[in-house]
Amino acid sequence: MMRPALTAATLALIAGSAAAQDGGYPYTDENCGVTTIYEAAPERAVTLSNNATELMLALGLEEHMAGTSYMAGMEISPAYAAAYNEIPTLSPLVATTEQLVDAEADFVYAGYPDGFSESRHTRDQLHDLGMKTRLNTEGCNLGRFGFDELYDEIRSMAGIFGVPERGEALIAEMQEGVAEVEAAVAGREPVPVFIYNGGEDAPRAVLGNAMLSHVVERAGGRNILGEENNRYGSTSWEQLVAEAPEYIVVFYSGTESGQVVDDPSNNIGQARVDFLMQQPIIAGVPAVAEGNFITISSVIGQPGPSSLTALEELARAFHPEAFD
Structure with missing residues (x-):
């Protein structure tokens, strides 16, 4: 039977995974031409898009989140609603620089390029304010983007936050669902x-x-x-x-x-x-x-x-x- 989102069992596994670990630090993140070194997991992350928010919640990282933004008039997927409702919503649009400063953000994650721009705030500007950043690599427009690239994105986020086992559990759950669909439509x-x-x-x-x-x-x-x-x-x-x-x-x-x-x-x-x-x-x-x-x-x-x-x-x- 198909799943509308990740199964409750897998979400529980991800959320319940041990958070106290060294995570392989220092961790070097190569992202869209920007190199960032993490000595520890960010503690006050802010997301600038709904898919960035869902990815963090799917990894069970809500305790590391100081805020979300840019849900606009949409609703979070039901699997993540409970955790999402416990996190401050900074803005229905992309959080402003001032809102990020007020939230004391130490990490800003955008799911698509709208989050970082000259009209809002560039990644360099946020770096100057002491905030590390990441952009989902689809937004770099480096070529075709599919599930394999999405799995790499998950691994990178799991690496930044020192929870690689959660990343692999999430990927395994998604791979299982993809395989079910492919088997159904094969031929x-x-x-x-x-x-x-x-x-x-x-x-x-x-x-x-x-x-x-x-x-x-x-x-x-x-x-x-x-x-x-x-x-x-x-x-x-x-x-x-x-x-x-x-x-x-x-x-x-x-x-x-x-x-x-x-x-x-x-x-x-x-x-x-x-x-x-x-x-x-x-x-x-x-x-x-x-x-x-x-x-x-x-x-x-x-x-x-x-x-x-x-x-x-x-x-x-x-x-x-x-x-x-």
Whole structure:
């Protein structure tokens, strides 16, 4: 039976693993061109995205967390809700430099590049304030990113916090779930999929270097723009007609134009479905004609432990007969 998130037994194992250990310090973290040496585990970590928050909670690191941010209007995955609710939420958007200083953060972890920028705070600026940093490596855009790269991300975070055994337990749990899905869809013809990321004049798309594209392919789909060597970009309505996707995955977050949106599932996710259904130019595209839309929120669509949830949901949608 598929799991909506990591099993309670594994979460208990991870959370209950011995925290008192040397962790192999000093630990050197090579991350997106930044080298950081840790003499001990950070004690006041702050996360700048929902997938970063979930990854830390999946490793049982809540006692090392001084705050979270950028959940916007989304909800944390149920497996992590209890721990999440015990941690201060610094901001519904990316925590500001001032909020990080007030939280006395000693480590700042971003799940995607929005967390570190000239308009907010660069990694160098936070380093100057005494905060170590890490960016999920999908955000470096070094090429294709999939489960193997996500497992490396987990190992790096487990290494920083001196809990390598928790990292391996989490990876083993995820590998088991991935293997179950792959066994179910094995031998089935991949269905062509367009991953829509908003846009009206020109549709924005999730391209080949994003984790979500990899998840679509592991779920028995084929991203029609999966050969594009980038994470995000734009296409044309005419290309959708030519490619004739059988499913459209509608990807959405909790913000529009930098502002938090109430009930993003309906006001962004479903609103995007409604918009696509109203476009005459793509009315004959199989996915539109047959109403084959799957909404995927950023909570499970960005690389993190809930990537397994996205994999299971997409596989069941693409190949329902495989799960009868």
